[in-house]
Amino acid sequence: MRYATLAERKEFYTKEFKIGSLANWFGDKMDRTKFALIMGKHTNIFLDKYKKDISTTIIIDQYNGLTDIRKQIIDFLPEAVYYDRNRYDETGQKIGQELAFDLDPENINCPIHGTLEDKIKRGQGLSFCKIELEMVRKKTNKLYKYLEGTFSAMRIVYSGRGFHLHVLDECSYGLNTKQRLKLAREVKHAGFPIDEWVTSGEHRLIRLPYSLNGLVSRIVLPLEKREIERFNAIYDHRCIPKFLDKSSFNGRSV
Ligand SMILES: [Zn+2]
Incomplete structure (x- = not known):
């Protein structure tokens, strides 16, 4: 487990981020959900153009579906992605959590x-x-x-x-x-x-399922109840991004 590089974050969100599964996760509950990003607070790995905001929690509340969320994530290449557990009404008032x-x-x-x-x-x-x-x-x-x-x-x-x-x-x-x-x-x-x-x-922020935890290079993975009995975070391929799978075979990452 190690930090993911910017190139790896980009590869992950471009090719591996499962927005279809994420849509299933939210079901009909995604209405007005806010998303949040942190660029490089813990890893100190960030895009130069966002240097001023490495530790800022960037809130995404303007978007057109999950494809757009992915696009915004690829623009920022954050170390961490969250969603806001609060529910809001159409005026922006919190109505539950x-x-x-x-x-x-x-x-x-x-x-x-x-x-x-x-x-x-x-x-x-x-x-x-x-x-x-x-x-x-x-x-x-x-x-x-x-x-x-x-x-x-x-x-x-x-x-x-x-x-x-x-x-x-x-x-x-x-x-x-x-x-x-x-x-x-x-x-x-x-x-x-x-x-x-x-x-x-x-x-109120919690890690977004199927996103990349850039501090450890693991995919945030929903598990069935029966799976928790035997789940092994070190070896389970569903939570290991491809860039790490590759590097384990080649001895080093590219
Ligand atoms: Zn210990």
Whole structure:
């Protein structure tokens, strides 16, 4: 896992980005969805013409379908693409929010690397190891089962680092901040290392399924519930972009 270059981002979004699958992901829920890009905040890899905006969150709310979204992504070549979980009405007022849970490997207490605090002390706050990845996969599976009693339309997405659990039940869009916070704390107390700000709604951006996570060169991949049991982010070809598949055979990337 490594940073993707600009040429690789371009190759991915030109040839591999599955906007058909993305359209299926949104179904009839894409109305007025906003998208967001970050050019080079973590990787420091960016197009010169956007130098001033490397860390800016660029919001895309003017577009003509997903083909146009792809075109705009190819123009910016960002390290990360997100969508806004908020729902808006025609006047731009927020009318609800998709509920989500974010489980990241760096929040796992690793038997080798310790707690997140230990990792930050060593300057490894954003890195993670195979053990943490495996532990976070199991936690995600457990969280799915834990929430099954409450929600019925859940989707798991591999984010390139950890996992996101999206709740698509209609009733969950109307939860207020207090209810979301209560749910987040309940889930934390049950032993799950989730990002409270994502669940409470404070962080409303979430990685766009099928986009490229340019920090690790992995494709953000929705998974069936049964797939999470055996999913392996290191070897699963569906989340490995072609430029990396190639380089693994040739020994180096072009
Ligand atoms: Zn570790």
